[in-house]
Amino acid sequence: MSLDQTPGGIGTDDLVLNDRVKTPMYEDPALFNEEMEKIFGKVWVWVGHTSEVPDKGSFKLSHVGLQPVIISRDRKGEIHVLVNRCRHRAATVCEIKKGKTSSFQCPYHGWGYALNGELRAIPYTKGYNTDFDKKEFGLKQLKVGIFEGMIFASYNMDVEPLEDFLGNAKPWIKLFMKQGGGYPVKTLGEHQFKVPMNWKIQLENTTDAYHFPIVHKSFLQSLDGEATETFSFMDDDDGYVEDLGNGHSVMVMMPEFIDLDNDDGAPIPERFAELAEDLRKDYDEAQVRRLVRAVGGCGFNLNLFPNAACSLSFFRILRPVSVHETEIRHIAIGMDGGPAAANQMRMRIHEHFQGPMGFGSPDDAEVWERVQRGSAGGGEDIDVMVNRGLGLEKASDNGLPVGDISAETGMRSAYKMWKKVMEQ
Amino acid sequence: MKDFPAQTDVNLAAITEFLWMEADLLDAKEYDQWLQLWTGSGHYVIPVDKQGDDFANTLNIAYDNALMRDMRVKRLQGGFSISAAPPAESVRTVSRIVIDSVEGSLITVRAAQHVTEDKFGRQRSFAMNVTWKLEQTEEGLKIHDKIIRLLNSDGMLTSISYLF
Ligand code: FES
Ligand SMILES: [Fe+2]
Numbered sequence: 001m002s003l004d005q006t007p008g009g010i011g012t013d014d015l016v017l018n019d020r021v022k023t024p025m026y027e028d029p030a031l032f033n034e035e036m037e038k039i040f041g042k043v044w045v046w047v048g049h050t051s052e053v054p055d056k057g058s059f060k061l062s063h064v065g066l067q068p069v070i071i072s073r074d075r076k077g078e079i080h081v082l083v084n085r086c087r088h089r090a091a092t093v094c095e096i097k098k099g100k101t102s103s104f105q106c107p108y109h110g111w112g113y114a115l116n117g118e119l120r121a122i123p124y125t126k127g128y129n130t131d132f133d134k135k136e137f138g139l140k141q142l143k144v145g146i147f148e149g150m151i152f153a154s155y156n157m158d159v160e161p162l163e164d165f166l167g168n169a170k171p172w173i174k175l176f177m178k179q180g181g182g183y184p185v186k187t188l189g190e191h192q193f194k195v196p197m198n199w200k201i202q203l204e205n206t207t208d209a210y211h212f213p214i215v216h217k218s219f220l221q222s223l224d225g226e227a228t229e230t231f232s233f234m235d236d237d238d239g240y241v242e243d244l245g246n247g248h249s250v251m252v253m254m255p256e257f258i259d260l261d262n263d264d265g266a267p268i269p270e271r272f273a274e275l276a277e278d279l280r281k282d283y284d285e286a287q288v289r290r291l292v293r294a295v296g297g298c299g300f301n302l303n304l305f306p307n308a309a310c311s312l313s314f315f316r317i318l319r320p321v322s323v324h325e326t327e328i329r330h331i332a333i334g335m336d337g338g339p340a341a342a343n344q345m346r347m348r349i350h351e352h353f354q355g356p357m358g359f360g361s362p363d364d365a366e367v368w369e370r371v372q373r374g375s376a377g378g379g380e381d382i383d384v385m386v387n388r389g390l391g392l393e394k395a396s397d398n399g400l401p402v403g404d405i406s407a408e409t410g411m412r413s414a415y416k417m418w419k420k421v422m423e424q
Numbered sequence: 425m426k427d428f429p430a431q432t433d434v435n436l437a438a439i440t441e442f443l444w445m446e447a448d449l450l451d452a453k454e455y456d457q458w459l460q461l462w463t464g465s466g467h468y469v470i471p472v473d474k475q476g477d478d479f480a481n482t483l484n485i486a487y488d489n490a491l492m493r494d495m496r497v498k499r500l501q502g503g504f505s506i507s508a509a510p511p512a513e514s515v516r517t518v519s520r521i522v523i524d525s526v527e528g529s530l531i532t533v534r535a536a537q538h539v540t541e542d543k544f545g546r547q548r549s550f551a552m553n554v555t556w557k558l559e560q561t562e563e564g565l566k567i568h569d570k571i572i573r574l575l576n577s578d579g580m581l582t583s584i585s586y587l588f
Contacts, residue, residue, distance in 0.1 A: 097578070189472055189483030193581045218505035222495045327580055332483050340481065347483045357470060357486050359499055362507040362583035373544070 010380070016419045018412060019387035026198040026371070027378035032323035039306050039421050040065030044145060044152040044165050046308030046317055047071055047081055051149065051186035051336060052098065057115060060098040063319050064142060064153055070094055070104070071151060074115040081153035082117040083140035093139070104139075113139050148173050149185055150308070150315075168244035168398050172302045176310040178260040181294030181342065182287075183335035187315075188347055190331040191355025195365045197372040199307075199320035200418075202328060205364065206301050206309040206316060207241055207251045207410025209233060210388065215367055219359040222352075226269045230254060239405030241389075242396050247305025247417025249410030253312075254299030261290070268292055278341045294335070295342050297349070303410055305417045314350055324372060330354040330361065386411040434526050439533055439558065442565045447518045447537075450587050453511065455497040458587070463559050464490050466568035470588065472578050477571075485577065500586065507585040512543035514586050518554070529560040530568065537572075539588060548582055551575045 015022045015031075024031060047062040048071045059072040061084065068084040070093075084092045086106040093104040093113060103120065104113045112121035117139035122128070142153035145162030147170065152162055163170065177185050195202070205211070213220065213234050220228055233239040233253040241251045256264055263286075268276045272292045279288045297313025309316040315331040332350040334343040353360035375384075389407025396402045403409035449458045470485035471477075479487055488496060500508045520536040534555045541548050557569040572588045574581070 191472070191483070191485065191581075192579065193583055195583070215506060218499040218502055218508075221502065221504065222499060344480055347481075348487065351484055351487055352492075355485055356581040357584045359496070359505075362585050363505050365583040366507040366585075369544070 012419050012422050016415045017383075019390055020383040020385050021415055022380055022383055023375050024378045024380065025200060025384065026375045027323065029323045032198075032320070034422065036065045036320065038424065039418070040320065042154065042156045042159065042424075043306060043421060044154050044159060044162055045306065046150060046304065046315075047153045048151045049149050049185075049187050049315070049331070049333075050079070050146065050151060051184070053079060054186075055100065057100045057102060058098075059094065059101060059104075059115070061094065061096075064155065065320065068092060069142065069153065070139075072104075072115045072117075078116070079144055079146065079151060080116050081142040081144050081151070082113075083142070085140070086111055087119065087137040087139065111137075117141050148177050165246060166304070167246050167248070168400075169246075169248040169250070169302060169304060172244070172250050172300070173310060175259055175300075176298055176302060179294050179297055179313060179333065180335050181260075181291045181338060183338040185333050186336035188332040188334040188343060188350075190329050191350075191358070191361070192327065192329050193356040193361070193365065194321065194325060194327045195368050196324055197326055197368040198323055198375075199318050199326040200414075201368045201371050202318045202326055203303070203306065203414050204386070204408075204411045205368065206303045206311055207249050207414070208406075208408075209239065209241070209251055209253060210406040210408075211367065215363045216360050218363065219353060222359055224271055227271060230269075233405050237404070240402050241405065241407050241409040242402045243400040243409050243413035245398065245400055245413070247414045247421075248303060249413045250300050250302045251405070251410055252300045253405065257293070257296065257299030260293045260298065263289055263293065269296075272296065272345075275341055275345050279339060282339065291335075291339065291342050295345050295349075297346075303414065305414055313346065314354065328361075386415065434523065434531055434560075436521065436523060439523065439531065439565070440521050442558070443518050443521060443533070443535060443556070446567070447516050451514050451516055453500070453586060455501060455587070459493060459497060461567050462490065462493065463561070463566045463568045466557065466570075468493055468570050468572075468587075470572045470574065470577070474573060474577060479571075485574075485581075496587075505585070507583060510543075511585040512541035512548075514539050514541045516540075516588075524555075531558045531560065531565075532556070533558060537588065541584075541586070543585075550584075550588070552588060554588070 045064045048060055052060040053071050053073040056073055056075050056077055059070050062069050062071055070082045070084045072080050086093050088111050091106050091108040093106045110123040114120050119134045119137045143157050143159055145152045238255050239253050243249050276288050276292050279291055302310040307318050317329040319327040321327055332347055334346045355361055386408040389403035389409055393401040393403045401409050468488040469479050472483055499505050503509045516539040518535050518537050522534050524532040524534055537552050537554050539550045553573045555571045559566045559568045
């Protein structure tokens with residue numbers, strides 16, 4: 001089905017304008033199918049982190065769009081992203097969320113696949129003609145790209161190089177990984193919850209500072225004075241949102257925490273005093289300060305089109321399930337081999353805000369669901385406005401728009417890319 | 425399965441009564457009274473991992489000491505959290521209560537709990553195994569630890585705006 005056949009009969013030009021998008025963007029099942037084909041079926045999609053498949057033989061289940069995939073590390077240490085679907089009659093070959101194995105065996109008729117996806121063994125081969133070639137029936141492979149430990153995959157074997165796609169986002173990704181405090185970044189577990197909303201409502205939200213003091217008031221009230229100060233970005237005037245091109249954007253909430261290696265010499269906040277004291281047993285003061293800054297996380301949200309965000313101190317991953325349903329993963333990260341006390345504190349900070357019972361996420365989930373409920377019926381006479389900051393933006397060094405902290409610049413960036421990809 | 429304790433002062437009826445009283449408080453969202461049920465030094469835990477009990481060194485859905493429990497209750501009652509104002513309504517049953525062990529004044533009890541919530545005219549259900557470490561005090565039973573293991577704790581959940 002093509003776009004001009006959507007129920008509204010409107011094309012991408014009419015769906016996405018610079019200052020607004022049309023309600024069918026959240027509501028139209030035909031458009032959703034088209035997105036799965038043209039966006040999630042073609043561009044680079046975030047699937048996992050290398051620390052989730054640390055060793056030879058490690059695997060982890062993930063998704064690209066609607067399709068289940070396996071991230072595996074083969075015996076040579078190379079990472080593969082394989083469609084989790086037997087090439088015989090389509091059964092999933094793995095239903096264990098993560099672990100270690102030497103091969104994947106389909107439970108239905110026993111076809112056996114190597115970690116690199118090659119079909120190795122078939123029971124009762126006699127039943128196939130001599131021209132049957134196992135080489136043609138390996139698990140379907142996706143193109144794999146890895147940047148700073150983040151694993152991306154694409155169904156499109158001719159997709160542009162990952163580094164070109166990430167473009168201006170690359171330096172921000174490098175800054176984000178400084179949260180390792182000198183140790184490699186590793187995932188520490190994740191919260192997962194689904195919300196009855198279109199995936200683009202979540203895509204918008206990671207670059208939305210405007211909602212923070214409203215939706216997260218009860219979170220802010222639970223912080224001490226110093227921490228509240230850190231989150232006062234809506235009242236400060238040094239934050240900004242920058243369009244990074246290709247649908248990516250960065251929202252800088254706390255400019256003092258852009259580069260965690262730039263120690264401003266500020267006293268260690270009260271809430272980290274106990275951790276610092278603990279770390280002083282094993283580290284000199286400079287290292288203690290570095291670790292404490294790393295534990296506090298970065299001061300920005302980096303939104304990567306179409307499904308990932310490096311958000312303050314965790315990965316926020318979305319997965320479209322249907323036009324009205326999206327799954328969210330909040331993946332905690334920490335220091336691989338770093339001090340246990342530092343990782344504990346990072347997990348406690350993560351638990352405080354994130355996940356199905358955090359002090360922040362349930363309120364996000366509620367307003368996202370409210371957006372979907374409000375859009376019901378998909379009326380084309382009322383639009384979704386993303387015009388905040390228009391006319392007030394400046395140009396970045398990259399020649400792209402920069403708005404103030406609460407500008408909807410990041411959303412406009414994502415929708416520009418949405419339109420470009422959907423028109424291809 | 426572990427042996428049931430022989431002590432006469434630890435009886436299933438008294439414990440059941442206590443757990444049902446707690447369940448009733450939680451469904452009624454009488455959180456101030458619920459906070460009074462705690463000894464103070466333990467944790468309210470909803471782990472992500474189904475196995476293991478090293479909660480401090482793993483990521484949990486909730487890992488609340490007394491301070492976090494107080495803050496959580498304040499958040500749920502404060503009227504500023506859109507998900508909790510109003511919260512989903514809940515109805516729960518606690519059943520299949522088993523006394524696992526008694527060590528001194530500490531009683532370990534586990535039970536099955538089902539919670540159904542209603543909001544926006546849609547209902548969601550949660551099934552969980554709950555373990556309590558209860559302490560016998562002069563004021564009666566108190567909760568030291570409460571560990572809630574959701575059947576799909578490591579799966580795709582939905583947001584929760586009240587307490588299990
Ligand atoms: S479906 Fe996998 S072996 Fe038949
Ligand atoms: Fe939010």
